[in-house]
Amino acid sequence: MRRWLTLSAAFSFILFLYFPEASYGVSPPITLLRSRKFAEEPPKILSSQELWFNQTLDHYSPYDSLNVKLNRTKVESSWFFFGGSYSGALSAWFRLKYPHLTCGSLASSAVVQAVFDFTEFDQQIGESAGPECKAVLQETTQLIEQKLAINGRSLKASFGAADLDIDGDFMYFVADAAVIAFQYGNPDRLCKPLVEAKNGGEDLVDAYAKYVKDYYVETFGTNVQIYDQEFLKRTDVNDDSSARLWWFQVCTEVAYFQVAPSNDNIIWIFAKMYLDMVSFLKWMQLTYTMVAQKLLDPWRHASKQTSSPEADMPSYLITCHNCGHCTDMRGCPQSPLVIEGNEQNCTSPDAVRKVRQKIVEHMDLWLSQCQDTGRRKESELLQGS
Numbered sequence: 001m002r003r004w005l006t007l008s009a010a011f012s013f014i015l016f017l018y019f020p021e022a023s024y025g026v027s028p029p030i031t032l033l034r035s036r037k038f039a040e041e042p043p044k045i046l047s048s049q050e051l052w053f054n055q056t057l058d059h060y061s062p063y064d065s066l067n068v069k070l071n072r073t074k075v076e077s078s079w080f081f082f083g084g085s086y087s088g089a090l091s092a093w094f095r096l097k098y099p100h101l102t103c104g105s106l107a108s109s110a111v112v113q114a115v116f117d118f119t120e121f122d123q124q125i126g127e128s129a130g131p132e133c134k135a136v137l138q139e140t141t142q143l144i145e146q147k148l149a150i151n152g153r154s155l156k157a158s159f160g161a162a163d164l165d166i167d168g169d170f171m172y173f174v175a176d177a178a179v180i181a182f183q184y185g186n187p188d189r190l191c192k193p194l195v196e197a198k199n200g201g202e203d204l205v206d207a208y209a210k211y212v213k214d215y216y217v218e219t220f221g222t223n224v225q226i227y228d229q230e231f232l233k234r235t236d237v238n239d240d241s242s243a244r245l246w247w248f249q250v251c252t253e254v255a256y257f258q259v260a261p262s263n264d265n266i267i268w269i270f271a272k273m274y275l276d277m278v279s280f281l282k283w284m285q286l287t288y289t290m291v292a293q294k295l296l297d298p299w300r301h302a303s304k305q306t307s308s309p310e311a312d313m314p315s316y317l318i319t320c321h322n323c324g325h326c327t328d329m330r331g332c333p334q335s336p337l338v339i340e341g342n343e344q345n346c347t348s349p350d351a352v353r354k355v356r357q358k359i360v361e362h363m364d365l366w367l368s369q370c371q372d373t374g375r376r377k378e379s380e381l382l383q384g385s
Helices: 002-010 029-035 048-059 063-069 086-097 119-129 131-158 167-183 187-199 204-219 241-254 298-302 349-384
Strands: 080-084 104-108 289-294 315-318
Touching: 080 086, 080 349, 086 104, 104 349, 119 131, 119 167, 119 187, 131 167, 131 187, 131 204, 167 187, 167 204, 187 204, 315 349
Parallel strands: 080 104, 104 289, 289 315
Antiparallel strands: none
16 A cells, blocks of 8 residues: 555645445444434435445545645646455446546456356355365365264364354354455465365364464454354444444345355355345446456456456456455555555566556556646636636
8 A cells, every 4th residue: 555655646646545445434324324414314224326326435525625625726636546345346436426526546356246146256266276275175165064064063162163153154254264365365374284184184174273263363353253143233333343234235235145156166155145136337337447356366256357448447467376355456465464565475576566567557647638638628717717
């Protein structure tokens, strides 16, 4: 992130806005509703369009007031938006809603496509893991299912998840733990100990449980409680409230159900939810938006995979062994996070640099075009007066 701050300064930005990962913070949809103009009306849950387009995005549209306050004109200063993951989608949607106010956006690993049966997620994990690790993961999953049926209480305790009474909650926790290794560019943290355990004739479930506790819980900082359906039913606001709010969004309108395919699956997740949701985003309406994807990232299949030159909407894929979610902004690996976004720890730093250079070139072009348009409009206004 720090390098993008430096870059934005070079382009003379007056303000750098980076959308946060959580869309609500400590303000759930009902709180947002009460705090705004509908305060006197009966509270209701916001839809995705109300929330994203009228609440979340409007929160990041202070153009008029800031430009007046800072005595800036469009000619003197331009706006460009950055975001990664869900906030990458917000960055793209911001450009969609405010094309007249922005010069462009970078949507890094942006999950802009709502996918109900998102089987590509599981399939990408298999590709990212490679044949040997994939086979061990599949065997481990089968062994966990068997042990869960025989003595689930003991199995859950060995993972530090004794409080997850519902088997589906536990298996989702177990599956997510594997996903994180690939999503954030640490495949060796998972694959190396599991493959070594397999080759050494050790217990695969024990090896995986150690990885989950040591890496996913301790290092990555995951709270096991957020997988507990009973915990998610609580409406009080706390440090883990965003998990409930994310599920509210996923279950009601957005999808992103990372279900396992019927054959050759890696993780144990299936769609218990029911909704009829399709993506409402029409890509042909967007222009001047860059999308950057990463080879390991299972979420990349919920984003735009190909470029659309006619719409000034390039899409780039960064290919390297540990290039995960938002690598173009965050570097490698992403746990522990290096705020500077250093690409030196990527197995192929040049691959990251090349995409970053492309991003800079597009920014330079779009900002110059934006400023030229601003100058023409200002000249027309002066002539008209």
